[in-house]
Amino acid sequence: MPSCPQCQSPRVETLDRGRTAGAAIGAVAGAASGAAAALRTAQLGATYGSLVGPAGAVLGAVAGAAMGGLSGGAVGCEIGSQIGKAVDQNCLKNHHCLECGHRFRDPYA
Template identity: 55%
Template sequence: MTPECPKCQSVHVETRNHGRKAGGAIGTVAGVASGASAALSGAEVGAVAGAIAGPVGSVFGLVAGAIIGGLIGGSAGCAAGAVLGEVVDQTVLDNYVCRSCGHTFSKKPPEAVTATLS
């Protein structure tokens, strides 16, 4: 449920998700970098497995193993970064923007709402 604007009470509000986008991008880069060791070990396994088909198979196995290792590391990093960025969006950043008046705001967590009502 998208909140309404606290300034003009409009329901034309959208999420900005800057933290999630940045976290996903940073996580992808970090995942590919950390996946380099996995890519190298994957390339070694691919080269050994491809050696059955001769030198050409070894080269293709090496390349395929490196690509698969990098993709796995990058996708895992992207997923982790996006989750972390979503937490930053919800807790730190003003993640909502009103399309009617341009006001940016964050949604109060439920415990803050109940604390103000008491």
């Protein structure tokens, strides 16, 4: 954590706005693409499940859909978070001095 370039105070917080926004956007985008994947995995699950019987087909479809949707959202959230972190470090004034209120970029990023 750098100290404030204006008053040299070590009491500095990171804002992480880009990371938070990126994670949220990524989760939505990931869940959306996950929904498409969920349909495919649901079909796959239904196909394999139907070897066991009708109940197996339903269970397979539900399990496939859940796995596809969840993993899509999680992956999207992670990717969005990483992109947002890069935006925080490179573009935004991500640090906020609690002493004087000065906002500045991390000079070491």
